[in-house]
Amino acid sequence: MAHRLDDVSGPARLAGPEEGISQEELALAARNHGMPLEALRYEVTPPGLHYVLTHYDIPYADEGTWRLVLDGRVRQRLRLGVDELKAYPAVTQRVTLECAGNGRALLTPRPVSQPWLVEAVGTAEWTGVPLRVLLAEAGVESGAVEVVFTGADHGVERGVEQDYQRALPLDVALGGEPEVLVAYAMNSAPLPPQHGHPVRLVVPGWYGMAQVKWLRDITVTDTPFTGFQQAVAYRLRQDAGDEGEPVTRIAPRALLIPPGFPDFMSRKRVVRPGVVALEGRAWSGRAPVTGVEVSTDEGRSWSAADLDGGEDHRWAWRPWRFAWTAMPGRHVLSTRATDAEGRTQPLEQLWNRGGFANNLVQRVPVLCLESEDAA
């Protein structure tokens, strides 16, 4: 009897009607985690609260012996230790990262994978060397079209054994806005293991799949990359046989801090009558966020929120505020962002088989009690 990878590594599937979250999805949810939504209060997410998604295992990495190799269609191959990377002029950028699968577990039918609700997001100050500086030093040859990034995390996915790999088009890799970073620090400290220690890629405005962690190789190629994470995963498909469009930049999204206090088990919210200060943050990897609206009646009517910031940190979320006068009863709070190119968030799900790039508006059910002291 043969023992093959297919024995442990199945095809993608959709959950059946009424099918609860499986033990396999739970195994992913127990190790990966979102950002608890009350952490939207922080402009920069404190360590440990930023969302984390690891495809395979967090690899062991020794900063002292780690080498990043840049090769392929370049005139001069580079081989750099972390200290050598730190010798380049450092650039620090505040960047909001979001998982491409954020919101997946709210879709019907539910794509079976990491079961995110809405909290797969976080913002950090990333410090590193601009990728274009390293590419200029290596000298990109004519005919180059893409840059492939290889991480050290190793696993199998739908039968394909692989190191995690993703590519960027050459113009994105060479561009200065957004400035793609080869980063070695997060919030002024060395990268934590789960965020790519000792070196990772940061591509502002792009979903998480582009942010290759535990970065070991950067390869300039003269043909488009057709690896698993580019050609099979992370594509927008209605049917399994579709070629599909690639997942790229982050669609606009606003989230609110669930107000009042929660029930432990249902996570439903309770407030008392009166003015409730609603707050949250909004971002888009496509174009700057220009407006945020709030609905307190399940999306039937919308009011503009006060939007701050946005000047200094193009690639980070912007804070917003809205004063809501809560009256006794049941309410559903929602918020939605609009960006400078007119993109906004749908009230009905935009479905695809991978559950990617889904920016359905958040729904926060709230119970307002009868009076100040009611319980």
Next chain:
Amino acid sequence: MAHRLDDVSGPARLAGPEEGISQEELALAARNHGMPLEALRYEVTPPGLHYVLTHYDIPYADEGTWRLVLDGRVRQRLRLGVDELKAYPAVTQRVTLECAGNGRALLTPRPVSQPWLVEAVGTAEWTGVPLRVLLAEAGVESGAVEVVFTGADHGVERGVEQDYQRALPLDVALGGEPEVLVAYAMNSAPLPPQHGHPVRLVVPGWYGMAQVKWLRDITVTDTPFTGFQQAVAYRLRQDAGDEGEPVTRIAPRALLIPPGFPDFMSRKRVVRPGVVALEGRAWSGRAPVTGVEVSTDEGRSWSAADLDGGEDHRWAWRPWRFAWTAMPGRHVLSTRATDAEGRTQPLEQLWNRGGFANNLVQRVPVLCLESEDAA
């Protein structure tokens, strides 16, 4: 129509036969998180990888204005800022913490709550003031029996609105082994928000429910505490009507780092034939761990692992190693710890309605491929 807390806050329940993980359980799993098991490689868990369980919301805390009050049956009430706590001689202890509900989602029937598999654990260096020092300064009056700890996190649970509160017997609170700490630092840094910033309790050897975070009040009482988290939750019950034994100290447990590499979706493991170095850690809050065994055949036979450490850090896990010669085929790896008082881990579940203190042995299914280069 009345709007009451009962409308959002239901009774405890068990999942039905074949019932998948619910959206409510998923909402807890998406915000709380376990320690990815490959992080067992670290003696001290790096920030962000230590397990986190927040009952309600992570409260906002300003370290500058935070005050901890110690009162009740004492001669002199204390009111201490964080700087005042730091003025006492500091004690640092390495402590392994584990959630009382670790393993819950593997039980049949499954208690519906935070759905942990086996990874709700972590080890940190905690620094603070011994509780007994503060109690001595305040002067415990005769007739005192317990000490109640109140955190700042506020919510509702099974219809009861509450700040999180737990009590310790007076002898535990006054004891020096284990040394109960009022802690303000984790791994030499201020506490992160999710670990109780700016002040928390650390009770070595006890399950997580005793480790009150965001600590605001310490109250010495002359009657046993009957609050929700003491008298209703965290008790070992077979039937809902039982009074039940309280959950206290951590039962022995060993875990292994799943070897080889994983499939993304199933998290099943793949190795190639040959010697595989199995490693892991073991702990007990009852008595020191004295032995660890490994089984590679679903628990039919067991072999002793090499156990290290244990002299310097009584309240932290001990590392162990075992060389396994993997042959092609399917295997289930397990490990179990035994402590100095002869306690060990069961091969069949020890069930209670809360899913507490369950130390069923870990099962790690592994596929060994046919040969070195097989795929």
